[in-house]
Amino acid sequence: MIGMGGGRKLPWCGNVPVLAMLAMLPLAACQSGPAGELTRIEAAQGSTENISSLTAVIQRNPRDPESYNTRGSAYGRGGKYREALQDFDQAIQLNPSYYQAYSNRALIHRFMGDQKAALADYNRALQINPNYDSAYIGRGNLYRKAGRTQDAFNDFQKAIQLDTTDPRAYHNRGLIYQSQGQHAFAIEDFSTAISLSPDAPEPYNGRGLSYIALNDDENAFADFNSAIKLNDRVAESWANQALVYERRGEKDKASRSYARAAQLDPNYKPASEGLGRTRS
16 A cells, blocks of 8 residues: 555446446656646647747757757657757757756657656666756656556656645556545545646546546546536546446436547547446
């Protein structure tokens, strides 16, 4: 067991344990790319027009590492990982102590599948600046995806102890608490993540799943609806909403929500399985 407190015994719903139902759904608000984790820049900065303007800045001052780091972040947001790596390499060459560039390069390595290089860059960033919260969060994600749960927890904990304002630290620690059945702690962390980033649907989905595990369907339903309101293109949110309808015995409504989730992501297994259970 990780962290504070003991695990709670999960409640049962009819003949199906809630644990089994939760297993059908993602406990993570996974990202498909690094957009939310790179140096904090606006989404529009990944556009071709903005990259052109950043290139013009570099042409005027080719010895400025910060400009390369910023353009590298923009490339990363746009999915141009090789170009991003080149810019982070250049930023580090110009300033070998540029810990932000190491952390950003680590993230690109991670999404390109080179986990060893990613870990080395996170370690280097933290060697230069042991108080850099973003590197702890990034390395924690790396550990969590590799199944090194305790190491991940320690990194998220360290970022929080550093008074980070990055909601990912709380959200990801909440996911670990949730996976351990410590849903009261998970709800607290998801709530903090929501307070820091109220426009993100992921912590609402996370908190809703923990509410379900505690048999609090009313709050769970409110959270899943909030997630849908914030972004109605996320399959997980619709499948989560459908799960509450299913638990209530409202099969028609559950089927419609599962169908919407399956439409958004035909490969999303919880949606197809839920649709199979509830389709008339």
